[in-house]
Amino acid sequence: MPRRVGPELSSAIRQVQQQARALLNQVRKQIRVKENDLERLRAEAQRLGMLAGQASASRHLGGNSGRTDWRAILAHLPKQFKAANIRAVRGLHDKRPSEIFAAITRWIEAGVVKRKARGVYERID
Numbered sequence: 001m002p003r004r005v006g007p008e009l010s011s012a013i014r015q016v017q018q019q020a021r022a023l024l025n026q027v028r029k030q031i032r033v034k035e036n037d038l039e040r041l042r043a044e045a046q047r048l049g050m051l052a053g054q055a056s057a058s059r060h061l062g063g064n065s066g067r068t069d070w071r072a073i074l075a076h077l078p079k080q081f082k083a084a085n086i087r088a089v090r091g092l093h094d095k096r097p098s099e100i101f102a103a104i105t106r107w108i109e110a111g112v113v114k115r116k117a118r119g120v121y122e123r124i125d
Helices: 007-051 070-076 083-087 097-110
Strands: 113-117 120-123
Touching: 070 097, 083 097, 097 113, 097 120
Parallel strands: none
Antiparallel strands: 113 120
8 A cells, every 4th residue: 555645745845846946947047048148159250250251161050050161161171182181171070972072063063173183173273
């Protein structure tokens, strides 16, 4: 037969639950404040980067929702490069090979990259 909880114990449990809810609400509020601060700092960093003339390689800071700026990535590459050099650029290690080679093909068609040998490409400055 289950034991019944006395009124003193159920009152103590309710107090602990109430305190836990209050602490949880405080923690959630602190998380929101920190997330807002982080978003403000990211926006400020982006504005300063644009002012300094630097384009970020990708917009991964806010999640996977951003588009990749392939022109900025091309600017980060050496004069002669391979696909492995592209993968080494910050934020691109998770890109599929098909995405990387599609970008290289677009660069070749745009006339900003020339194929030197199999797997070796050269930026046209």
